[in-house]
Amino acid sequence: MSSIRIVRPRKFLLASAALTSFAALDLPAALAQQAREPLPPVEVSPAQSRKQAKPAGREVQSTRRAAARRPAAAAAMPKPVVPATAPPTPLNSNAVAESASRLGLTVRETPATVEVISAETMREQGYRTVSDVAQGAVGVTAGDNPAEPSAFSMRGFTNSQINTLYNGIKIGPQNMTSRIMDTANLEAVEFLKGPASLISGEGAAGGAINFVTKQPHTGAIRNEADFSWDSLNSFRAHYGSGGSTNVQGLDYRFDISRSALNGFADDTNTKMLDMSGQLNYRISDSLKIWGAIEYREDRSKAYWGAPLVPIAFSGSHATTGIVSGNYFNRTDLGAVTIDDRTFNTNYNVLDNRNVAQEVWLRGGFELKLAPDLTLKSQAYGYGAERTWFNNEIEAFDSTNNQVYRERFYVAHSQRLVGNITDLIWDADIAGFDNRLVTTLSSSYLDFVRPGAANFPNDYVSLVDPDRGFYGLLTTKQQTARIDNEALSFEDRLKLTRTFALIGGLRVEHIGLDRNSTDTAGLVNAGFPFAKDWAPVTGRIGYTWEVVPGLTFFSQYATGADVSANTSFLLLPTQPLDLTTSRTYETGVKHLFWDNRAEWSFSAYDIVRKNVYAAAGGMALNIAGRQESKGIELAASVRPIDPLRLWGNIAYVDARYADYNFVGGSFSGNTPPNVPRIVANAGASYRFFTPWPVELGITGRHVGDRYNTDANVVTMKAYTVADVYAFVDIPKTVFNAVDQARLTFRVRNITDKRYAVWGDPFYPDQILLGAPRTYELSAAFKW
Template identity: 90%
Template sequence: MLSIRIVRPRRFLLASAALTSFVAADMPAALAQQVRDTLPPVEVSPAEARKQTRPAGREAQRARRASSRRSAGTAAAPKPAVPGPSVHTQATTPLNSNAVATSASRLGLTVRETPATVEVISAETMREQGYRTVSEVAQGAVGVTSGDNPGEPAAFSMRGFTNSQINTLYNGIKIGPQNMTSRITDTANLEAVEFLKGPASLMSGEGAAGGAINFVTKAPHTGPIRNEADFSWDSLNSFRAHYGSGGSTNVQGLDYRFDVSRSSLNGFADDTNTKTLDVSGQLNYRISDSLKIWGAIEYREDRSKAYWGAPLVPVAFSGSHATSGIVSGNYVSNYNGTNLGAVTIDDRTFNTNYNVLDNRNVAQEVWLRGGFELKLAPDLTLKSQAYGYGAERTWFNNEVEAFNSGTNLVDRERFYVAHSQRLVGNITDLIWDANIAGLDNRLVTTLSSSYLDFVRPGAANFPGDSVSLVNPNRGFYGLLTTQQQTARIDNEALSFEDRLKLTRSFALVGGLRVEHIGLDRNSTDKNGLEKAGFPYSKDWAPVTGRIGYTWEAVPGLTFYSQYATGADVAANNIFLLLPTQPLDLTTARTYETGVKHLFWDNRAEWSFSAYDILRKNVYAAAGGMLLNIAGRQESKGVELAASVRPIEPLRLWGSIAYVDARYVDYNFVGGSFSGNTPPNVPRIVANAGASWRFFTPWPVELGITGRHVGDRYNTDANVVTMKAYTVADVYAFVDIPKTVFNAVEQARLTFRVRNITDKRYAIWGDPFYPDQILLGAPRTYELSAAFKW
């Protein structure tokens, strides 16, 4: 049974590789060991740089006509465009709803044409708002929160769901559970970040109960070569640098894109930082009007000295050093069992690092991707991409920081784990544009397959000690003994997505996905002997889908509704389950309705959505690397976003999201968490901003952004509250005329103050480590410069 499961997907992948002429039949292990991240599922259409050059000839005329129709909000566009890397470069609207999010639909629909809540944050927005990492991007999205807890970097919360209940995609490709595979990622090499809300297994497969977040790498465009360079430095002595170049080469039909970025982001806690390196490149080659091929490679690494949070401390112990407004509640230590009573964060620990001196948190990743787009007939297009990914990750830290009220010391415990991951796969689309009884119809049939090999050496012993709360002796890791776990997962899926325009303004959009997931696990002890119950195998065959409509009642005003389903493997981390624990399939469904409105000559836009999500058979973190079966999880809420430019110098934008998320039938021996809120889920998240541009010879823009996040809990028990907080950033930039630097067409200098009020707040809590809380960064100052030529 085991050999059959492994061989079958490899045969499929071998055929895919022959089809794409890109991935070798048997990728060498040495190459697979370094494989890395990004790009959309399959496309190769040349990407225009945002507000840059235009394509030539009849294709350019068609693109401009289609773009102008979409910008005007009319229903005149006869067919959606075949999605490609250029999807994020169309004429923008205040909420960027002209963008085509490939993670939300394979039909080439814009955000306004998709019957779901979709948000696309472009590279230009990331630059203007100073988003340095994908976690900061998420904090600027509607109703999304994030935290970089080192055990699960780049963790997200959206619509009442967190971590692996949200699929993290790299150019539309899932590499594994978010809580095991995601890393702190710099935004410099990204063209956009897409947020698809609600169950979305139709698009990204198993795991998308709360939605999907897709990171899209910068891709080539057709036209003159454009270069860009960016530099920044802040008051924590952090720096970032990026260089990018792309355009058409001297070879007819060959376009390229290359980016390299380097950053060193210092933390506010002592001896903490994250260093990243990202190198990405892609070639697009238009062989003929009907055939395009492409290839991409990317290498990324990050190296951190990690901050694991500040310990919860009894108010009675902290005395005058106790803080208010960060946490509240009464707590019994999950680690040592002592009763802390009312807890606080001691102000003497704001900058304290309890990690060992020889700690490290390292990852190296490599991606290889390539494919083609072939027009078989005027209304029939075949697209395919093959990909290979490899990653090596290591955690070597003291991870537990638990105050002991019996000794008044901080109990610590070490943990080590490493990943060696290999992934190969293929995604093939057949796009058919047809006319059914006089009605425009587009059907996309997708066949995908992947094979994942995951080796996880981990600690077999857990050294520990106790240190003082203030000025702790950090020491070193000590003796390490390891054991090993492995997992092999194969996945094959067949999906269909269709859009039928019943009238010029009313369309039905739906799809169905049939998927097979096979899992083989093994676990050995420190002597290499298999543990009881191992190895074992499990299979699932979820069927998920979406059905909805869009109705453009008047030009620019679109109503929509949808019913969608999702499925995921119940456990947040498949390696934490004992073989005797049930590993079942979790199902999710959502009802959603809303409206999207673009008006006032494209100067104003707003959107509203209401949803009801139910997820059944849920596993939840119980602390101490344990999992509980939580029964059901319900989530209901509304989201509102708007942006307007009432006069040319002034821009206003804002959003508010409300969610009521709770567990149902969450009972266990000794108690019940039914009615409790999942960890890291605020009831209210609001963002707002304003900017004013002075049209002087050297144009200057001043801006302010604010963010409010409501109360949250750090565990399912809901006994410790991470208090609501409001923070604000201000910025000013000046655009320097071309005449100053001569060869540089655009130059911008920016000064930014983050967290201008120096607010101290809790940004995230790791439910596996409930004795400690991650704090948000204090006030920092930043200078940056950007050049384009």
Template identity: 40%
Template sequence: MTQYRQIMVGVVIWLVGSIAIGSDPILAESGGMESSGELELPVVEVRDQPIQTGGTGSLHLEEVSQSASRLGVSIREIPASVEVVDQTLMQERGLRTISEAVQGATGLSVGDSPGNPVNFSMRGFTNNQLRLLYDGLLLGPAQMTSRPRDTWNLDRIEVLKGPASVLYGEGALGGAINFVTKRPFREDHVVTDALLSIGSFNTLRTALGSGGPLGSNKLHYRVDLSYQSADHYAGVQRSPYTYWNLTSALLYAAASSLTLELSFDVTHDRSVPYWGTPLIPGGFAGSSAINGVVTTNDGRTIDGRILRQNFNVVDADMSATTYWTKFKTNWQPVHTIELRNQAYYYWAERNWQNAETYQFNPGTQLIDRDRFFVQHDQYIVGDRLEAQIKERLFEHGNRFVIGVEFSHLHLNRPSFFGGGDSIDPLAIPSGSFGSITSAEQRTTITTAALFVEEQFNLSDSLKLVGGLRHDHIDLDRKLFSASGALNSTASFERDFNPTTWRAGLVYDLLPTLTLYGQYSTAADPVGTNVFIVRAAENFDLATGAQWEVGAKGQMWHNRAEWTVAYFDIYRKNILTQTTLTTAQNVGRQTSKGIELSGAIRPTDAWRLQGNFTVLSARFADFSESAGSSVASRGGNRPPNVPEVMANLWSVYRVPFVVPFDLGAAFRYVGHRYADNANAVRLNAYMTTDAWVSVPYKNMTFMLRGRNLLDKTYAIWADPFYPSQVLIGAPRTVELMMTARF
């Protein structure tokens, strides 16, 4: 009952605040200090105002999403659930990292496990069953290639829910998340933005960006640089981190019908990672158990004495550096035809050198630790060419896209796993990594794809939407011993030829109400990660499909937007990774649920937005090896998948000499499990944030508190490490200033 009391307390706080601030008249949002030094009071104005295009209070239904369709149609016209988190909203809510930005989307939960940084759970699927894209391009499995980044360099994040293989190939059964970078736009003057922020645990965040014309109306630029650092990640001792991110681009309008864009991006991150807090027996000497965080079948719990301790070695490292250049061409020879091409080259180096697993040993009363070392040297070269045609067909409106895509990916991966030591749970962890004798692994993946997409207007109000994609994937895996000899037993080559498709209907029942339905298919990775599959895991791709029905609408003179969706997904021939080096074909997984989202502006001064998800995800006909026996997991819930999630935001513009905003956010995540056996339960939690934002002239000052009630909760668990869980951040405070010149 505790979790329900927490929900009720949060709702009561929100209602009291809403009643207190929501009874004021409708006020205009401007006012301020004139150059003469005299004060000008805000002007009272009553008017019908459409919902704003950004920040709390908008679902962006009339905006175009390139992530969910290449047809150039609005989100309302796409027969799927699509969500946008734009830069305005990121700044308003103080979303500093891409993990924070995504976790507020409908039905998404986030886990920043260092082995899989920036990974998510959506519609019952996690990690590599979701596609993470950067400017619409794929780098590889999310589990291996995703990295923590600052949100400053992003224009927006687009979330497509449900199978996206028809757009992005193998993978993407649960959906796709596209991080869209700030790029040049045609503006007649230079705009410069700046940010400075300080907060708890010596957190420092600073950023600068500028964009505009270069000498003429034909050449424009955009460049952004961000930096973020802190002494402790999520309040955990000895876990400092640093993020750098540079994005830059030039846009050249060679003619009214031809534009060229060249971009160059660099990112770097480095940290001493926190891999989780070990579970300790309740009877451990002097135990100071924290109740309500986890529940286990064997009585293990979280000991308060080690709650914020990092058990990694002293010379631990997780770091990465990437370079990425892209060249885009957009040519419209006639008004009905548009040709788009994007060529790119990407290079990355990633490093892990850690003690990753922490398991309490009842015999010695110590924590046993391992050693794991891995490096990535990866490059990708690729090109995507597509043509869009907008010609009437049989006197009906019609949009059609056809394209080809090519990419060549190479990954060198020296790795080492072994050794270890044992340490006192209550002593400050020490010990270095030790010697390394690594063995190299090489993966080469060459992909060629053909895709088509179409929207055909059966009538003015009824549209048929479809898509088809065929991929040819050539995988070459070579494994070597520490001495450099080829391991021919584990090495292998394999071709995959998945064909995926989707078909849907969109019906405008009213000018402000759209109904839709869709069936879509997906091809899923070999094992959990196509980068590290071995000959013993030489299986066909897993497959899956989803059907979804829903509605999207507006009301109250466009002051309110809402969406509702029901979905049912299955995934069969699942290969799950049972150890660090092996996978098994274990059965089938299903997921179905309801997602609701809404945004409303009751007055010009008051904005509300929220979402709610109910989800049922289960393993079906699922068995896996458990030591020397085979255990059935049928009916169990997959790890890190909650059954209930909800978010609520409220922002109110207080009329004053200098108007300011009061904001609050509430997030509820239901209980989840840490493992396939459902033996470790992460209990439900709710967090409360609040902020005050004061705009003055060309600057905005913001004071923000996160997790104000200082709730202790488990945010994620890595199934590979079932003896530990990741603890969420405690209460923190941040002071931020942004400016535009």
């Protein structure tokens, strides 16, 4: 496989669409019509459009600093979509999962565990950021450490072992490129569990999470506006509009949102601005062109956590139920706790800043070449400027009973361009319905990373610290260019009306060119250097609808990534090999009781080999293997019209194996931020009065987790609950709007203090969850 080589992308970007077009012209002009219950027909519509599927036939029922923020190649995946005719189901399994398949399959038709959380669910559950959305998904946890915001844990894997996608496009590893994102401009968030390299490329050992922006629709113009305020003096505002214009065939969507979310720690906040727009123009029944633009900005005054403190020092201020264990790093702290005097303390310097500005440009066309042949192509460009300027380390020193602080600065200047072209072919093969999608994709990533060459430090008191300022800054620079090209095939063959085989293969090329200079601008020893990889990954599975609405599935899938995306961490003399992963998964999905109830179950076994793990500073350990086995169960039911009940639970046993290094072994240890049990549950009841009122409660339990590979400090299990009430105001009150809703929400109603996340590159401190807050919001549609 290492001998596979694909053309460099600057030529490939221009050639990919032409090559696919040539292949299309070489196919027979007239293809056989599908004879028995084919996949829903491909509709010419914008790539990444969020749709509900139209069922057919029986299917109607059916390294401390440098490790963070590192670049990698990107991949995109536009896919066929289908008419929006089927109503949502209790678990939203009628949704087409764009990050799970290019075949236009619904969640129920996909031989994998897929979860799609819609904009309506985000609004009802009060999910303000994508990290909030993840907390409600099955078996997913999230943390917003400022070094790696919007970090996720899923099926025993974390951070860059999970691909994060934006409208199906990967911009790089999560731990370098992700930012806190408001949900106001999003139409859906998709979760695909397990290795997913076939769809989203290298890096998807634990799965993929796709953020889908709101899309144009054909029909009357619809507008919406949302406002909220909470007891921390946070506010959010959003306006959106979309529909058909006076120009025949031209549809639009525009959204703008602004938010300022204040933290519970002193002088911390995140301010976000997001503007997105898209135009779809249907030139004819067979051709549509589209273009989209988005600008995002976030500016934060960052909270880096509360330091671990010796119980012996804290005395009566020591807390229980947040952390436990014995800790030794800079000094021996013995048994540790979180001191209750530090709950709201911000140890960051006064002139700290976390800033990111991002611009997206996307556009393409979809052309129906023949009744059963569709060509789709999109080009995209992305640019980002990011800056971290903070005190990032706050470690209690038992020799002087003070907090040691250390500064860090890094910036990114990122440019990404790419193209993805799909050819979708519906055919009849020996009397069996078949859909084949052939995809050519390429991207070119240019990444410039100025960073700190010195790290100013000082000591401050644990209580009421003198925060001071950053001080002297000396910088050096690293650069990377990453080329990525891929050819993939995905196919669905229906052997009977109820049994389908689904599989695919992806051949990918990754080329890395790196350079590094010192503070004087001189090239460091061993630089520049270049490396290449050519992973081959795929999936094979089946779906079997035993009775209407009851579908069994199984799959075998593989993934690959470049040594935990360590392109900025490993030195030229160190090995930089492919990390590979595979999964076996089986399960069942059941929609029944006239679409009033739905449940799903899955069991999986994942192994990831040749794993690299951080050993601090610029060093890495080779952890050998990472093994993960678990089960997931989700259910939702509406027994009577006013009442809705839902819940999910996930169990995972994740372990390192063959993780040996000079001086010890972590074999048998659990990876950081991986709880064994995660459970969510909720209930709501609607009173159909002249002014309808709904009351609801949601609860979440997260089991014990560790903050490092050493497993010496435990972040204790916690259970939190939110309650809400909303009232729908009749149109007769506000004649100008069709729908108006006022909502009152209490988050963390018991005011639980708990550890939400631990960054293994900052093991001396723990991020705490927010205390009880109150929120009032209003939403209007017209």
